[in-house]
Amino acid sequence: MDKFNTFSNVLEGKEFKFINGNVAKNVTQLYKNIKEIPRKDFITHCNDKKNEFYNWIFDEVKDIELAKEILGCTEKKEVIDAMQTYFTTITKPEPKILKKEQKRPESIYNKKELIQPLPDGLLSQALNLKREKKTKSAEIVRREELLKNLKEVYNIGR
Numbered sequence: 001m002d003k004f005n006t007f008s009n010v011l012e013g014k015e016f017k018f019i020n021g022n023v024a025k026n027v028t029q030l031y032k033n034i035k036e037i038p039r040k041d042f043i044t045h046c047n048d049k050k051n052e053f054y055n056w057i058f059d060e061v062k063d064i065e066l067a068k069e070i071l072g073c074t075e076k077k078e079v080i081d082a083m084q085t086y087f088t089t090i091t092k093p094e095p096k097i098l099k100k101e102q103k104r105p106e107s108i109y110n111k112k113e114l115i116q117p118l119p120d121g122l123l124s125q126a127l128n129l130k131r132e133k134k135t136k137s138a139e140i141v142r143r144e145e146l147l148k149n150l151k152e153v154y155n156i157g158r
Helices: 003-007 027-036 039-045 052-061 064-071 076-091 119-132 138-154
Strands: none
Touching (some): 027 052, 052 064
16 A cells, blocks of 8 residues: 555545544544544544544555554554654655665756646746856846847847
C-alpha cells in the first residue's frame, strides 16, 4: 500500500461517525476528532471490548500498519501517541546513501516537470528572474525595453 494513501479520503458512506455527530473522512480528521472528543465519548468507540478506530482504519482506510499500532490501545492518550508516532515515521523522507561511484542527481529545480506551481506562479517568476540575472538583472531588462518602446512611440533619439 502507498503509505500516503493513508491521508486520502475514504469512499462516500464509509466515513467514521463519532458519537457526538462529528465525521472523519480520512485519518487526519480522525486524529483531530480523537484529540478533541471528551473521554466519555472516546470510550464508547474504544475500550477493553472494542476498538472502532482500529476497525475503521483497517477496513476502510486499509492502512494495516497504522491499525496494528492502535490495536492494543484503550486509552485516548495511547491512541493519540500511537497515531502521532506513526505519522512522523511515514512522513519522514528516507535518507539515500550514495555509493562512491554514484553521482548526485541533477537538481530538481532544473527540471520543469517536477516544479509545482505556487499561487500566482511565484516559483516560475523567481526561476525566470534567476535565469535573467545571469546576463542582466530582470529589472534593468524591463526598463530598457520600456525605454526602447517609449523612444519608438515618441521618435526620441532618431
